[in-house]
Amino acid sequence: MTSAATATPAELLAGLAEVLDEVAGTPADKVVPEAAFDKDLDIDSLTMVEVVVACEERFGVRIPDEALEQLTTVGDAVNYIAGAAA
């Protein structure tokens, strides 16, 4: 488990890329901050729930459903995880 509290944004991004590969087979080079989960990465709503749960386990944070609505891009998710751990 990567601790979100001590990880750099680059490490969080790399961790998220591993989660996306595991859950959805997303190529790592597509996981860039401006990529939108639905439009660019083809992550449907069910798979997004899996991504969230995997991130919670990996980074030791909690991502409530209310927050999920604001996580449009990979950058949104990295920022949220960093903020949730701070």
Add this chain to the structure above:
Amino acid sequence: MTGTRYADGPVVVTGLGAITPLGPDVAAFTGGLLEGRSGVRLLDGPEFADLPARLAATVDATGRLDRIEARTLDRVQQLALIAAREAWADAGAPEVAPERLAVVVGSGIGGALTILGQHDVLREKGPRRVSPHLVPMLMPNGPAATVGLELGARAGVHTPVSACASGAEAIAYALDLLRLGRADVVVCGGAEACVHPLPMAGFAQMRALSTRHDEPAAASRPYDKSRDGFVLGEGAGILVLESEEHARARGARVHAKLAGAGLASDAHHVTAPDPSGNGAARSIVLALRDAGVSPDELGHINAHATSTPLGDVAESRAFAQALGSARPPVTATKSCTGHLLGAAGAVEAIATVVALRDGAVPPIQNLDDMDDEADVDAVRVVPRRFEHTSALSTSFGFGGHDVSLVLTR
């Protein structure tokens, strides 16, 4: 609406696909039947150790699907998809308008492995760890939905659920759809994957399973005096059906005609077969009438024959009742494959198509000492050649479902 209606005329089989305990495709399946290979093994995992019956006929689906494709599909959906891809390719990937392509895939139990596995997750890790894919993976229409999505079928996706008759009922329903003009091509069949301690414990408590643990390959022995129950199997069988006119117009190769289907129900007992074989017999008579085939024209019967003491005898009475003095040679696919439950009727229809096409009935394995009560002309030891143009496949399920299919060359 696009496409032409082909409501009249014969329905033909143009594509076959199967993943069975005998191997990865139709060739391995039907070749294995002629060679008399067994797909049955003793389950040696610790989770099966306490079960009174530990035999099963499993399939190897390793590497058949992409990792990501597989992880949101229950095993029963995976097997259906693998068989559907083979069948679709075998049919030459017909060009058909999506609005004229239908899917009918039955399953006896549905996504049992997912529901049981996720129940463990719920208990051990809580509701937030339960997969968001749980519901589409456990639903009994999951295999049909998966195949429908794969092929882009928009004329309807259907799922008959009638236990061990599901696969045959799916084929019968597909025949109806074509005759009613609701589709030009129908992809149909059945799938099952429930080799898990819980369903096996349930079947074992019914005393329905063989416990011949010291001889797995000899455990499924329809019509033999010492048979002691069925062997649970898994797998999928898929057929592509279309009107003969549609097949001819696109220059498709035709394996056989699906000439008729007959459905009945016992209203006798939820699991025990009607000992008189009455419902089964009526389904056979209806199928022959639908096909316009007389008992004398039948060259072969692919019997349901599960290797249970009661079922095999009841079915043999149904043959006598429905066919009179005609005694077509009988084979029992389950002697090699075990009982694929909701997939059984589909893979056995495929075996019947291939037997008709090649003019050879595969022998029943393990039939050393014929039960005198089951009075059938059983094909034993070596395949038997036949010249007739018609064959019958029967399927029966818990719930008292009786389905018979008549295929012709």
